[in-house]
Amino acid sequence: DGGITQSPKYLFRKEGQNVTLSCEQNLNHDAMYWYRQDPGQGLRLIYYSQIVNDFQKGDIAEGYSVSREKKESFPLTVTSAQKNPTAFYLCASTVDRTNYGYTFGSGTRLTVV
């Protein structure tokens, strides 16, 4: 079955460490997105990519980095510069940049310890 796989489901990070969250899709979708979700808030866009080897900053990109070397993969690195990284991270994809019926992954919960 096609879908989006995020891993790991739970991740613990020590302060000052970089961590990378994985997002893989086998839907042949062009566009991929990373969102951050905090309790009581909506989803906030971190980065998005509409095509391989290209990506754009979202509303809260500071302290994060991404790459899009393959169509199927859009990993997110949470760097030590992100001051409040504890959150639920969601990856999404869609057929192309004009289609907003996103397919979401099941998320990664990152906790700083």
Added chain:
Amino acid sequence: GQQLNQSPQSMFIQEGEDVSMNCTSSSIFNTWLWYKQEPGEGPVLLIALYKAGELTSNGRLTAQFGITRKDSFLNISASIPSDVGIYFCAGLPGPNFGNEKLTFGTGTRLTIIP
């Protein structure tokens, strides 16, 4: 970035009751979407609305695109236990040329009391 205002923030209802929630914006949106998120999962698209005044149903769910383009409504009839979750609205402010970013609401948490 802008966020949409959803209300209520949370709802506690009994099984079988109808549910209404809404989403408002200070600016015009040209597309409205409604998603549902279950605990520990990603949101799933329920209904998409593309035209002011449009009323669209998906089973027991009905959503409307407000005539002012600044609001949208979601109704759930005869709620059942599997309706539990967080419901998000999302909007697209401009013409859909692919460069606009989707804005999400703050969510309405639905709990069903046994």
